[in-house]
């Protein structure tokens with residue numbers, strides 16, 4: 401294929417040239433005397449991205465899934481009660497991992513397309529007078545359905561009840577793209593990864609941990625080896641790691657953080673909102689439905705689009721890939737064949753979105769879906785030009 405392929409999946413995302421260049425370096429000595437001059441500022445700046453002063457952010461070689469394991473294995477004990485909700489492939493898989501670790505899972509089964517069930521969480525926590533529930537899980541952005549929940553709402557429930565459970569958040573497809581505030585929201589463990597909002601290759605589990613969660617580790621009896629928080633604390637203090645870190649990726653991360661900071665986090669968040677609004681305008685233009693059933697849950701990093709019941713979403717995905725070199729996200733688990741997903745996070749602008757939307761339109765025609773060609777692209781074009789005018793007026 402001549403020209404760029406279109407990577408419109410919610411991770412890996414498009415890697416900026418600056419990040420790629422930063423990783424094009426000779427391999428380095430991770431125990432060199434001057435290595436901390438690189439790592440200590442990196443740790444400090446990472447804390448700012450996670451918006452924490454009192455917590456710490458650890459960089460494990462791994463991926464988001466490893467971060468889930470780190471959260472569980474460091475802080476909890478066999479048989480501990482945890483409150484969870486599954487409403488998509490990712491929230492569901494974290495729940496399954498809790499079960500695999502022998503935790504006593506109280507799971508709220510929520511229709512896919514909805515988010516964290518606040519009333520159910522409230523009712524269950526209210527009944528838990530003896531505080532047997534040790535952790536509450538929140539998937540900030542369910543990437544399978546394009547649903548964003550607000551971790552701050554769950555923090556408020558815990559605070560209002562005076563419930564001491566730890567608050568665990570999956571932020572793999574939100575940190576660095578959506579507003580996220582570790583300290584203000586009282587998040588105890590936040591799990592992220594390198595290949596989504598951080599615009600990097602896969603390979604890092606990026607995990608923010610509160611002081612309260614670190615203190616809890618002493619009482620945990622689950623086996624923890626590779627992902628040991630306290631081994632990280634001890635070595636990170638000196639600017640080193642307990643084992644060989646993925647130094648090349650850390651070089652890329654340095655460049656990615658610099659780019660996020662140069663744009664400014666509030667601007668990054670605003671850009672994601674604007675780009676997402678254009679995608680949502682396109683979905684409406686096509687006459688199709690967003691898998692997220694309510695506006696309040698619409699994700700600014702990924703949109704899952706329901707195809708008409710007469711069609712299979714995989715036909716759109718296949719046509720997009722084979723005929724136009726466009727990668728779309730597939731439906732996972734319960735929504736397989738029902739949705740295709742457009743990832744709109746990371747290093748992305750309006751015309752890159754239009755490229756993906758144009759590819760989707762061609763693929764939908766090939767897959768025999770009935771809609772007016774240009775209706776989605778046109779709606780997005782109108783939205784983006786209006787949004788630009790509004791921005792220019794403010795500036």
Ligand SMILES: *Cc1c(COP(=O)(O)O)cnc(C)c1O
Pocket residue numbers: 411463464465466490539541542543570571572573593
């Ligand atoms: C991608 C993703 C994961 C899984 O992360 P891996 O890096 O693939 O292990 C977990 N949760 C959410 C919400 C995700 O989007």
